[in-house]
Amino acid sequence: MITTIDPKTYDTTVEVTWCAGCGDYAILKALKLALAELEIAPHQVLLVSGIGCGSKLPDYMNANGYMTIHGRPLAVATGAKLANPELHVIVADGDGDSYGIGGNHFVHTCRRNPNITQIVENNQIYGLTKGQYSPTSDAGFITTTSPDGAIEAAFNPAAIALAAGATFIARSFSGDPKHMAGVIAEGVRHRGYALIDVLQPCVTFNRVNTYAWYRERVYHLEEEEGYDPSDRTAAWHKAQEWGERIPLGVIYRVEGVPTYEDQVKALEDGSPVSRLGELVRAPALEQYESLKERFV
Amino acid sequence: MVGTVVNDMSILIGGDAGQGVESSGGGLCQAFARGGLQVFAMQDYRSRIRGGHNFYQIRLSERTAYSHSSPVHLVLGLTAETVRLHVDNIAEGGAVIYPEQVKVDEEALKERGVQCFAMPLVAIAEEHGSRIMTNTAALAAAAGVCGWPLSYLEGVIRDNFGVKGPQVVESNLAVAKAAYDQAQERHAAAFPYKLKPLETPSRMLINGNQAISLGALAGGCRFVSAYPMTPATSIIEWLSALPRYLGVVTKHAEDEIAAVCMAIGASYAGARAMTATSGGGFSLMAEALGLAGMTEVPLVVVEAQRGGPSTGLPTRTEQGDLLFVINASQGEFPRVVLAPGTVEECFEAGWRAFNLAERYQCPVIILADQFLASSLRSLDMGAIDFSTVSIDRGQFLSAEDLERLEDGYRRFAFTDSGISPRAALGHPKAVYAATSDEHDEYGHITEEITNRRRMMDKRMRKLAAAEEEMRPPKRYGPEQADLTLVCWGSSYGPCREAVDLLNSNGDSANLIHFGDLWPFPEDEAARMLRACRQTVAVEQNYTSQLARLIRMSTGLSVDRTINKYDGRPFSPEDIVAELR
Numbered sequence: 036m037i038t039t040i041d042p043k044t045y046d047t048t049v050e051v052t053w054c055a056g057c058g059d060y061a062i063l064k065a066l067k068l069a070l071a072e073l074e075i076a077p078h079q080v081l082l083v084s085g086i087g088c089g090s091k092l093p094d095y096m097n098a099n100g101y102m103t104i105h106g107r108p109l110a111v112a113t114g115a116k117l118a119n120p121e122l123h124v125i126v127a128d129g130d131g132d133s134y135g136i137g138g139n140h141f142v143h144t145c146r147r148n149p150n151i152t153q154i155v156e157n158n159q160i161y162g163l164t165k166g167q168y169s170p171t172s173d174a175g176f177i178t179t180t181s182p183d184g185a186i187e188a189a190f191n192p193a194a195i196a197l198a199a200g201a202t203f204i205a206r207s208f209s210g211d212p213k214h215m216a217g218v219i220a221e222g223v224r225h226r227g228y229a230l231i232d233v234l235q236p237c238v239t240f241n242r243v244n245t246y247a248w249y250r251e252r253v254y255h256l257e258e259e260e261g262y263d264p265s266d267r268t269a270a271w272h273k274a275q276e277w278g279e280r281i282p283l284g285v286i287y288r289v290e291g292v293p294t295y296e297d298q299v300k301a302l303e304d305g306s307p308v309s310r311l312g313e314l315v316r317a318p319a320l321e322q323y324e325s326l327k328e329r330f331v
Numbered sequence: 332m333v334g335t336v337v338n339d340m341s342i343l344i345g346g347d348a349g350q351g352v353e354s355s356g357g358g359l360c361q362a363f364a365r366g367g368l369q370v371f372a373m374q375d376y377r378s379r380i381r382g383g384h385n386f387y388q389i390r391l392s393e394r395t396a397y398s399h400s401s402p403v404h405l406v407l408g409l410t411a412e413t414v415r416l417h418v419d420n421i422a423e424g425g426a427v428i429y430p431e432q433v434k435v436d437e438e439a440l441k442e443r444g445v446q447c448f449a450m451p452l453v454a455i456a457e458e459h460g461s462r463i464m465t466n467t468a469a470l471a472a473a474a475g476v477c478g479w480p481l482s483y484l485e486g487v488i489r490d491n492f493g494v495k496g497p498q499v500v501e502s503n504l505a506v507a508k509a510a511y512d513q514a515q516e517r518h519a520a521a522f523p524y525k526l527k528p529l530e531t532p533s534r535m536l537i538n539g540n541q542a543i544s545l546g547a548l549a550g551g552c553r554f555v556s557a558y559p560m561t562p563a564t565s566i567i568e569w570l571s572a573l574p575r576y577l578g579v580v581t582k583h584a585e586d587e588i589a590a591v592c593m594a595i596g597a598s599y600a601g602a603r604a605m606t607a608t609s610g611g612g613f614s615l616m617a618e619a620l621g622l623a624g625m626t627e628v629p630l631v632v633v634e635a636q637r638g639g640p641s642t643g644l645p646t647r648t649e650q651g652d653l654l655f656v657i658n659a660s661q662g663e664f665p666r667v668v669l670a671p672g673t674v675e676e677c678f679e680a681g682w683r684a685f686n687l688a689e690r691y692q693c694p695v696i697i698l699a700d701q702f703l704a705s706s707l708r709s710l711d712m713g714a715i716d717f718s719t720v721s722i723d724r725g726q727f728l729s730a731e732d733l734e735r736l737e738d739g740y741r742r743f744a745f746t747d748s749g750i751s752p753r754a755a756l757g758h759p760k761a762v763y764a765a766t767s768d769e770h771d772e773y774g775h776i777t778e779e780i781t782n783r784r785r786m787m788d789k790r791m792r793k794l795a796a797a798e799e800e801m802r803p804p805k806r807y808g809p810e811q812a813d814l815t816l817v818c819w820g821s822s823y824g825p826c827r828e829a830v831d832l833l834n835s836n837g838d839s840a841n842l843i844h845f846g847d848l849w850p851f852p853e854d855e856a857a858r859m860l861r862a863c864r865q866t867v868a869v870e871q872n873y874t875s876q877l878a879r880l881i882r883m884s885t886g887l888s889v890d891r892t893i894n895k896y897d898g899r900p901f902s903p904e905d906i907v908a909e910l911r
Contacts, residue, residue, distance in 0.1 A: 049775050078759040081600070086767070093764040094776050099756055100764025101599055102776075103592070104622050110589040114596025114604065117580050118554050122600060122757065143585040300575045307553035307602035310578045314551045315724060320717035322577070323549055327712055330535035331365070 040074050042067040045096045052091065058209030058235030058246075059089050062127070062156055063096070065207075068216035070098075073223055080123040083112040085132035088163045089156030089235070092127045106136030109144045109153065113295075116149050119308040120296045123223065126153040131161050134170040134190045144228055145199035150294045152222040152229045155192065158237035159244050166240035176243065192232045193274035193286050197267070203229035204270070204287040208253050209236060210246050214283065221285060227294050234281070249281065256284035264288045333424030333523040338368060338393045340524040341400060342473060343417055345386035346409030348379055355466040356387025357536075358491055359473065360707055362483040363391055364536050367529030370709040371396035371824075372536075373702070373900065378561070378645040384412050391526060396708070397673065397824035401904040404524040405476065407469045411435055421445045424523045428452075428472050428514070430465065448476065448518045455509045460502030467503045468510035475514030477526040481507065535710045539703035539821075540607075542674040542715070543633055544569045546681020547605055548579065549720040552631070554604040556582040556593035558612060561645050562701040563635040566607040587612035591619040591632065598628050599765070601756050603685045607633035610652045611642070617659040620694050624664030626765040627743065627751070627790070629688035629695075629725075636700040638898040647898030648701035650820055650871040654880065656696050657849045663787075665794035667695040667801075668849035672823025674708050675715075676846060682720045687800070690725035691793045692750065698848070700871070702900040703821035726752040733760040741772040745785055749792030794850050801847040803855030808834065808841030815863040816906070817889055818870065819845040819877045826869050828903035833910070845877060857885040867891040869906055 045067040053059045070080060077098040084090035086105035093100025099122075103111045108126045116124045126133075133141050133155045144151070160178065161167040167180040170190035177184050196204045203225040207215040215233060222229035234253070236246050256262050256273065259282070263269060270287035296302055305313070313319075344359065346352045356372060364370050371390040377383040388403060390396045402422040408414040408429040418440060421427070426446040429435055430453050437447045452468040460467075467488065474484050488503045537545075544566050547555075557567040571581040580597075584590040590606045597604035608616065613634045623630040636652045638644025656668055667687045671680040680697045688695040733740070733754060740761040744751040751772075754761030768776040769783055777783075807823075808830045818826045823844045833840040843859055843866075845852075860866060860881065866889040868878040875892040882888050893909045895901055 076759065077762045078757055081756070082764070083596070091776065094766065096764075097762060098764070099762055100766075101596075101626070102764065102766035102768065103595075104618055104767050107588060107592045107619065107622075110584070110592035111596035111599070113582075113589075114554065114556060114593030114598075115600040116596075117582060117593070118597035118600040118602035118604065119757070139585055140589055143589070299580055301578050301580045304576060305578055307578065307580050307597060307604070308600055310553050311551050311601065311603055311722075315722055318720070318722065320549060320720060323545070323717050326545065326548075326573075327535055327715060330537050330541070330710075331361075331533045 040071045040076060042071040045070060045077060045098055047095060047097045049095055051095050053088060054239050056238040057088070058158060058237070059092065059156055061209035061212040061215060062089065062154060062233055062235060063092055065212040065215035065219055066127070066154070067096070068212070069219035069223065072216065072220050075123050080125060081115055083108040083115065083124065083126045085128040085137065087129035087132050089127060089129045090132060106132050107140065108132070109137060109140040112151050113144065113147070113149050116151055117296055117299065117307070119306050120150070120302065121306070124151045125223065126151060128155060130155060130157040130159065130169045130171045134192060138170070142195065142199045145196045145201040145230070147295045148200070148202055148227045148292060149296060150226055150228070152219070152231065154219065154231045154233055156235045157192070157232050158235045158241055160237050160241040162237045162240055191274065191277070192230065194271070196230045197270055197274055197287055201230050201287070202227040202289050202292045203285070204274070205230070205285045206232045206234065206283050208234045208249055208283055210250055214255070218284065225288065226290070227292055252279065252281045253283050254280055256282045256286065335523050335525055337525045337527055338391065340405065340526070341388060341390045341403040342405045342407065343386055343388045343403045344407040344409070344469070345384060345413030345417065347381070348377060348383050348385050349381040350409050351466050352385045352387050352409070355470055356389060357707070358487050359470050360389055360536050361487045362474065363389070363479070363526065364534050364709045365486060366479065366483045367531035368526065368709070369393060369395050370536060370707065371399055372707040373399040374705050375899070376646050384410070384416060386413065386417070393529065398828045398903055399900070400828065401902045405473060407473055408433065408435070409466070409469065418443065418445065426476065426518070426522055428469060428476065446521060448514070450510070450513065452510060455513070456506050459505035459509050464503055464506045467506045471507035471511040472514035475511040476518045476522040477524060478519060479526040480528060481511045483528070533712065535712060535715065536707045537674050537710055538705050538707050539671070539674055539677045539699050540565045540635065540705065541569055542677035543681040543697060543699065545715060546678040547631070547685070548573070548577070549717050550682025550685040551603045551722045552605050552685060553578055554580050554594065554597040554602045555606065556584050556590040556604070557607045558584050558587045558590045560587070560609045560612045562637055562704040563607040563609050563633060565704070566633060587615040588619060591616040595619060595623050595628050595630055598630055599756065605631040605633065607635070609635050609637050610639050610655070613652070613656065613659070620666070621660035621662060621664060622767050623694045624660065624666060625767050627692040629685070629692055631684045631688050631695050631697065633697045633699065635704040636698065644898035646701065648821070648871060648900050649896060649898060650700055650822065650876070651873070651896070653698065653819070653848065653876040656698055657880070664790060665691060665693045665797060666849060667691065667693065667797055668698055669695065670698040670820035670846055670848050671703070672820060672844055672846055674710060677703065678715055686721065686723040687797065690723060691797045692725065692753065693793060698820060700821050726750050728752045728754045728761070733758055736760055739773060742774050743770060743772050743786065743789070745772060745789050748796050749789045750796070798850035798852070801850055801852045803852050804843045804845045804859060806841060806843055806859065809839070812841040813839040813864050814910070815866045816840065816842045817866050817868045817877065818842065819848060822869055822871060822901060825901040825903050825906060829906035832903055832907050848880070851880060851884040853884045856881060857887060860885065860887050865890050867893060867910065869893045869901065871895050871901065
């Protein structure tokens with residue numbers, strides 16, 4: 036039986052608390068479109084988020100979700116994926132969450148390559164704490180914690196992900212949810228870790244990086260003649276591009292790299308979730324008995 | 332002249348880190364355990380890979396030994412430092428065996444009634460094998476002076492060196508034979524402490540970390556994420572080395588925060604998951620502990636304590652984290668803290684922790700320490716009894732229950748017990764999202780006042796339910812005594828032996844040991860403590876944390892405290908001396 040899934044399947048009646056015009060609405064919409072296109076039902080997916088405005092996304096979707104703590108959704112997601120590789124695990128968190136407090140997990144997830152898709156709701160500011168500079172804020176950005184302008188150079192997610200070994204790196208923009216839905220679907224289809232950095236204007240606290248600011252600069256890589264996202268060197272150059280022109284779409288993609296869980300030998304005959312089910316039905320205590328001989 | 336003493340002695344092997352003290356000590360333990368002796372072996376090592384004094388102290392007897400003991404009777408000194416450091420702790424008539432190249436103040440030793448057995452251990456090793464086999468010569472010499480049959484050591488050599496090929500095995504056997512013969516010929520007659528094999532079935536030699544790991548495995552744990560930290564590291568190492576068909580997924584994470592969060596994620600997905608660390612790593616895990624508490628995700632954390640604060644004494648023992656572990660993380664949520672006192676209890680805690688975690692949907696912490704984690708004890712094979720293990724996943728909605736749901740799945744349903752039935756993640760009728768924010772019965776974020784009160788009440792009610800299941804403290808010794816030692820966790824062994832020493836000297840003593848520490852078994856603890864004449868809290872910390880917990884929970888004060896915070900475990904003799 037083929038069941039088609041409507042994006043409305045993912046709707047809930049929960050009141051959405053984002054500001055009017057927030058870039059997160061487009062991400063919510065695009066994610067529903069992508070999951071419907073991929074025919075992934077709500078019970079087959081696990082949405083993991085951290086803390087921040089964007090991390091409330093799982094509360095606004097009819098799907099399994101886990102809103103964890105600040106900076107840690109990738110680690111929680113990795114555990115869930117290793118426990119049950121059949122789950123479609125998608126992380127949605129903000130730039131502060133993923134690139135700031137969770138930066139260590141971000142770097143290690145890139146090189147680990149679990150089959151997890153991460154959507155970073157990147158608004159270049161801390162919104163829920165009301166307007167402090169974030170890792171992706173451009174140098175000079177004036178906020179309550181940087182009254183003289185941010186001093187550090189901005190964190191470059193695409194370049195860092197590429198250097199750390201990510202197998203899929205893309206960027207999208209909340210001004211174009213259809214494009215975003217396509218990129219998310221590609222990210223979920225990709226076997227391995229997929230980073231989708233979404234430019235997502237904070238209409239309340241970021242008065243610099245507005246919809247208009249992005250629209251003047253973004254362009255689509257798929258329209259760039261001759262651009263080959265499997266070319267690592269070309270991707271490295273595109274990853275540096277920021278300012279006058281900002282590329283959208285798939286910056287880098289390499290297929291066929293084994294995922295982390297593909298290579299875990301203990302997963303070959305079942306997952307920790309399925310194995311526990313078997314043990315509850317039929318305790319296999321006799322198979323431990325021989326282990327005692329190791330201690331003699 | 333000391334009369335002959337049979338099957339009651341301690342042997343200490345000491346040398347520089349990197350000299351193979353640990354593997355030699357382990358091999359010697361095997362050789363004795365296979366001959367039916369009861370073994371308790373304590374490791375003392377420094378936080379360095381090369382150099383610095385390490386030792387391995389092996390107590391041998393015919394009855395179960397719950398602790399190391401002082402003094403020792405035979406020292407295998409691979410360096411002069413070993414001899415110098417332990418000379419004051421050698422029994423009269425005892426001896427030191429050392430390679431003749433090592434410079435030892437023999438006069439000083441002889442004055443103390445200690446015999447010096449300088450032996451050409453290096454020459455024997457070089458003649459029959461190679462210099463690297465000097466430790467084999469030392470072990471065989473020890474067996475020789477004690478009269479322990481060489482065959483047991485030969486069996487251990489075959490088993491442990493087998494992977495290195497027959498040549499290595501044969502050379503080691505030749506070295507062992509030569510050293511054994513020489514020790515027996517030249518020194519055995521003068522050495523009064525003897526060891527004789529007993530007709531008993533084989534025993535296991537197991538330490539606390541291994542027992543916890545075995546228990547967790549039997550309890551259905553199939554996911555372990557950890558970041559290496561002494562003295563907890565061997566838990567993930569042991570579980571990683573299991574046969575693949577058992578299906579235990581282990582993940583050495585990028586840090587302890589990732590380790591605990593991976594375990595929480597795995598548990599959320601439906602696995603039985605665990606992490607293991609020491610106090611420093613546990614500090615990093617504190618926030619995530621609250622996540623498990625708030626989202627009611629079962630989680631098992633092993634915290635093997637070491638000397639603190641901060642990096643402290645990284646390879647040494649302490650019980651300084653009790654109140655921290657009971658209170659760690661912001662806010663209030665139910666948790667369970669178990670502090671096993673013996674390797675048998677470590678095994679049981681290993682699987683019981685998962686049942687408690689799933690029954691009460693909360694974090695369960697197994698609080699061990701370096702002394703318990705790495706001390707080896709011999710154990711009857713039957714003492715690890717897999718048939719006693721049960722897997723109880725607590726309240727779960729069946730597929731039929733789920734089909735009957737009309738208004739959706741309320742993951743955090745208000746119930747009388749506070750326990751909201753879980754559903755396997757991935758069922759179409761049980762789609763839900765949990766959040767670390769306060770939430771309603773469905774899991775949605777809310778700050779609404781009535782819901783907050785009800786949801787806090789619901790969560791905290793689980794603690795009351797869990798308290799019913801907590802075991803009262805255990806008494807050892809006579810029901811009534813003049814003096815009652817009060818302790819928790821790994822201090823059980825030394826305290827139990829101290830009680831035996833006191834009572835055999837005509838004193839009247841017993842012991843109350845706390846294994847289940849949180850929720851604190853208030854009523855039973857108060858009842859037992861009120862019946863005591865004089866109580867002494869014996870704790871491996873500075874601030875008498877159990878005594879404070881008892882006062883906080885029952886209003887009762889212990890009469891005295893004995894504290895040790897030098898990183899070295901209490902010996903029974905230490906405790907008795909402190910009481911004098």
